[in-house]
Amino acid sequence: MMSETNTLNIGAIYPCAKTLGPGKRFAIWVQGCLFDCPECYSPEWRSVKIKCLLPLSALAEHILRTPGLEGVxxxxxxxxxxxxxxxxxIKIVRKSRSLSLICYTGFTLKQLRRQGHPDRTALLGQIDVLIDGKYTPSLNDNQGLRGSANQTIHFLTGIYADRKVEFISARRAIQIHVDEDGLLAVGVPPQGFAKDLKRIVKSVK
Ligand code: SF4
Structure with a gap:
């Protein structure tokens, strides 16, 4: 049986990501993670406490009124x-718009399939590309859209079959977005990015 919920606990959203898959994408970073990857990219989003509860209807509306999106x-x-x-x-959104779905997860696809968790299985059924496994900084080889070489990019549907190279070995880029809430780095960080960013922030203060 699937869980009943009509809200999502959000760490951040960014409606025009150009660095997390093909085209312009609506990026959603959910709040809460129980993994403990060393040098986690996003420690501020690991706490499972409520950060920002967004109604699904409002978030879906935001996605649907964002022009030029290729996916989420x-x-x-x-x-x-x-x-x-x-x-x-994603079911609400796809009723009105055909958008692709890319998902990062610390679980491996094998683990998710073995678990057979109904909610996770249902979500898996909607995902076009799954990038799986825990981040391992010593295996960060600056390649493509996965954070480290132990992670696998699974093309679960054929939608990006002709763009695999882009996912696997494209040069990474980071978008930096600054607003009143602070700085948001959008993309898969290359090795040493956290240190470089700290240096840049210090130099402009
Ligand atoms: S899976 Fe690992 S890298 Fe991703 S948020 Fe969780 S601890 Fe951080």
């Missing part, structure tokens, strides 16, 4: 901890 990218935090809400969100 889910990251975090750990999307599979909120699989029920994310499944519902």
């Amino acid at each position: 990218t889910l990251s975090g935090g750990e999307p599979m901890l909120q699989a029920s809400a994310l499944f519902k969100l």
Whole structure:
């Protein structure tokens, strides 16, 4: 039986990501993760406390009124901890628009299939590309859209079959967005990025 929920606990959203998959993408970083990857990219989104509860209807509306989107990218935090809400969100959105779905997760695809968790299985059924496994900084080889070489990019549907190279070995880029809430780095960080960013922030202060 699937869980009943109509809200999503959000770490951050960014409606015009150009660095997390093909085209312009609506990026959603969910709040909460139970993994403990060393040098986690996003420690501020690991706490499983409530950060910002967004109604699914409002988030879906935001996605649907964002022009020029190719798709949605889910990251975090750990999307599979909120699989029920994310499944519902993508179902609402896809009723009106055909958008692709890319999802990062610390679980491996094998683990998710073995678990057979109904919510996670339902969400998996909506995902076009799954980038799986825990981040391992010593295996960060600056290649493509996965954070480290132990992670696998699974093309679960044929939608990006002709763009695999882009996912696997494209040069990474980071978008930096600054607003009143602070700085948001959008993309898969290359090795040493956290240190470089700190240096840049210091130099402009
Ligand atoms: S899975 Fe992602 S958010 Fe969770 S600890 Fe690892 S890098 Fe951080």
